[in-house]
Amino acid sequence: MDRALFPDGVERCSFGKFVLWMGFISAFFLFGLYAMLLIFYKGIVVTGLDNYFGFGLWITFDLAVIALGAGAFFTGFLKYILKIDQLKNIINLTVIVGFICYSGAMLVLTMDIGQPIRAWFGYWHPNVHSMLTEVIFCITCYCLVLVIEFVPLVLEQKQLNKIPFLHHLAHNMHVNMALFAGIGAFLSTFHQGSLGGMYGVLQGRPYAFREGFFIWPWTFFLFVLSAVGCGPIFTVLCCTLMEKMTGRKLVDFKTKALMGKIAGTMLTVYIFFKILDTWAWANNYLPSVGMTFDQMFYGVIYGKWLMFTEIILCGLVPAIMLITPSIRNNPTLLYTAGILDCIGISLNRYLFTVQSIAMPILPFDNWQFYAPNWAEWATSGMIVAYGILVMSLSYRYLPVFPQERGMNK
Amino acid sequence: MAHGATKEFKVTWGMVIDLDKCTGCGACMTACQVENNIAPMVDASNKMRTLSWMLVFELSNKKSGAEAEVAYLPRPCMQCGNPACVPVCPVVATEKNEEGGIVSQIYPRCIGCRYCMAACPYHARYFNWEDPIFPKGMEKALSPSTSARPRGVVEKCNFCHTRFMEAKDKARQEGGNPEGLADGAYMPACAEICPTGAISFGDVKNKEHKVFDLAQGKDAFRLLEKLGLNPQVYYVSKREWVRKLGDNYAATGKPGAAKKHS
Numbered sequence: 001m002d003r004a005l006f007p008d009g010v011e012r013c014s015f016g017k018f019v020l021w022m023g024f025i026s027a028f029f030l031f032g033l034y035a036m037l038l039i040f041y042k043g044i045v046v047t048g049l050d051n052y053f054g055f056g057l058w059i060t061f062d063l064a065v066i067a068l069g070a071g072a073f074f075t076g077f078l079k080y081i082l083k084i085d086q087l088k089n090i091i092n093l094t095v096i097v098g099f100i101c102y103s104g105a106m107l108v109l110t111m112d113i114g115q116p117i118r119a120w121f122g123y124w125h126p127n128v129h130s131m132l133t134e135v136i137f138c139i140t141c142y143c144l145v146l147v148i149e150f151v152p153l154v155l156e157q158k159q160l161n162k163i164p165f166l167h168h169l170a171h172n173m174h175v176n177m178a179l180f181a182g183i184g185a186f187l188s189t190f191h192q193g194s195l196g197g198m199y200g201v202l203q204g205r206p207y208a209f210r211e212g213f214f215i216w217p218w219t220f221f222l223f224v225l226s227a228v229g230c231g232p233i234f235t236v237l238c239c240t241l242m243e244k245m246t247g248r249k250l251v252d253f254k255t256k257a258l259m260g261k262i263a264g265t266m267l268t269v270y271i272f273f274k275i276l277d278t279w280a281w282a283n284n285y286l287p288s289v290g291m292t293f294d295q296m297f298y299g300v301i302y303g304k305w306l307m308f309t310e311i312i313l314c315g316l317v318p319a320i321m322l323i324t325p326s327i328r329n330n331p332t333l334l335y336t337a338g339i340l341d342c343i344g345i346s347l348n349r350y351l352f353t354v355q356s357i358a359m360p361i362l363p364f365d366n367w368q369f370y371a372p373n374w375a376e377w378a379t380s381g382m383i384v385a386y387g388i389l390v391m392s393l394s395y396r397y398l399p400v401f402p403q404e405r406g407m408n409k
Numbered sequence: 410m411a412h413g414a415t416k417e418f419k420v421t422w423g424m425v426i427d428l429d430k431c432t433g434c435g436a437c438m439t440a441c442q443v444e445n446n447i448a449p450m451v452d453a454s455n456k457m458r459t460l461s462w463m464l465v466f467e468l469s470n471k472k473s474g475a476e477a478e479v480a481y482l483p484r485p486c487m488q489c490g491n492p493a494c495v496p497v498c499p500v501v502a503t504e505k506n507e508e509g510g511i512v513s514q515i516y517p518r519c520i521g522c523r524y525c526m527a528a529c530p531y532h533a534r535y536f537n538w539e540d541p542i543f544p545k546g547m548e549k550a551l552s553p554s555t556s557a558r559p560r561g562v563v564e565k566c567n568f569c570h571t572r573f574m575e576a577k578d579k580a581r582q583e584g585g586n587p588e589g590l591a592d593g594a595y596m597p598a599c600a601e602i603c604p605t606g607a608i609s610f611g612d613v614k615n616k617e618h619k620v621f622d623l624a625q626g627k628d629a630f631r632l633l634e635k636l637g638l639n640p641q642v643y644y645v646s647k648r649e650w651v652r653k654l655g656d657n658y659a660a661t662g663k664p665g666a667a668k669k670h671s
Binding site: 050054 | 530531563
């Protein structure tokens with residue numbers, strides 16, 4: 001019954017099946033929405049956070065989705081500024097994934113702060129020395145850029161595009177997209193970096209603190225590199241998941257392998273510096289504050305295995321896999337490397353967030369433990385559900401994949 | 410205030426706590442709660458969520474039998490010279506600008522992001538998980554000069570700043586110098602109430618104040634000095650094991666042997 005809204009020349013599942021799918025996902029969304037309203041009503045006392053763990057699942061989730069959403073700015077930069085034309089086959093998807101990740105992260109942040117009504121104070125009383133101020137500025141501005149990048153795709157919907165004004169508006173926005181891609185790359189580089197800088201400047205948290213260059217701790221640069229090392233391949237994974245679920249070919253493998261090569265190259269650069277950074281931190285910084293590498297870990301839940309999993313199994317291994325053409329060009333191995341890569345970067349964000357503050361700094365203090373409760377899981381699940389809903393609608397009604405028609409004849 | 414910058418003040422209010430005199434009675438914690446209108450929680454069973462601007466830690470020498478010893482360490486906000494919390498605040502809700510070097514907390518501006526809490530290694534900052542509710546009748550005993558804080562903002566010890574203001578007002582009224590208060594003219598509630606006199610308070614840069622000599626004594630130390638945060642709270646103990654618990658020496662095993670991080 002909604003066939004008239006489909007992009008030209010493509011097939012989609014029946015309307016009934018689509019409604020069932022959307023209803024199933026909406027159930028998770030509504031449960032999260034209930035938790036969110038409860039949090040706004042009662043405050044974050046309903047979460048599992050406490051005075052030691054001011055940061056928890058939400059901040060880890062935010063940092064992870066922002067890193068995974070980095071495919072949008074970096075692919076945009078490569079497509080529009082460096083003119084790698086082949087990326088046109090996947091650029092729309094990167095924009096949608098980026099938009100979902102950033103808008104979702106912003107929604108989580110409004111819940112996470114104790115006084116959501118004062119969220120705008122970041123603009124009104126900015127502290128120019130705070131990395132978080134820079135994050136607030138750039139994330140909100142960049143989310144706006146993603147909206148601007150998403151709008152022409154919406155306007156290209158078959159029925160909307162029949163309206164001359166909207167058709168011309170979409171066309172003209174496309175013509176000027178290089179400008180927005182440039183702004184996006186600038187904003188994104190800085191806030192990805194500042195998210196790392198947020199931890200690197202924590203002089204009172206030896207697990208996270210790093211020296212650096214000028215005002216930027218080394219984590220600033222490491223977070224930028226790690227984000228561009230996983231963002232592109234995360235988009236590929238999203239695309240492949242959609243292909244498996246819909247049974248249709250959406251993007252050619254050559255483009256996916258190119259995205260893998262881009263992510264792999266950046267991941268290799270990142271992991272090289274990450275290993276150097278970890279070495280210098282363990283052998284130089286930690287002894288200078290009287291601590292040892294062993295002291296940074298505890299038991300199984302805060303064990304060394306997490307760091308080795310992050311750097312070796314989910315860092316070095318996927319980096320080698322992605323930069324080796326024979327491995328990268330095998331679909332199964334490409335996706336395996338991609339999954340490891342994304343897990344590794346998410347684990348990195350978790351460790352910087354939770355391990356940093358779980359560790360006792362006062363010699364007479366103890367390791368502390370934190371478990372997110374249902375309200376944090378439900379709201380995080382709501383963001384995932386929101387992403388699936390947006391993606392499902394976009395796939396069904398918008399011309400996201402330029403190759404789809406040709407590849408499914 | 411930028412990262413790593415220590416701002417110098419002519420007057421530097423500081424505290425010197427003699428751990429050999431502290432009995433761990435908790436009077437300082439109680440006085441602090443009363444002075445600063447900290448509402449009792451409806452359910453205070455989760456100690457990770459209670460508000461304790463002044464918190465007494467129990468230290469142990471980890472020995473058994475006749476050799477076992479304990480010490481009690483009251484921990485207010487350290488009012489660091491190079492605070493970790495101030496430069497990270499995205500909305501300038503905490504500053505170290507006023508003469509005296511007290512780190513302020515501006516409740517109406519705090520957005521409750523808790524970044525300052527993540528930054529403070531002393532755990533001196535607390536989040537208001539719930540709106541303050543005072544039991545019936547208790548509102549009549551509240552301190553009129555201290556504002557209650559709403560849910561969702563961070564708060565911490567401010568060396569009873571209202572008492573500082575009152576001491577300066579009194580000095581003005583009496584024709585004295587509000588910028589050069591005499592020893593004892595300004596005293597936080599915890600220092601005033603301590604039954605054993607373990608907590609001394611004053612200007613650590615003023616030779617006429619008792620804390621000047623106490624802070625420079627051979628048994629004086631500060632918590633986590635190697636981190637370079639330059640706290641304005643000093644501790645004193647003649648017992649070496651207590652002094653050793655003031656900082657981390659795991660890398661060398663010897664107090665003072667590791668280079669200070671700048």
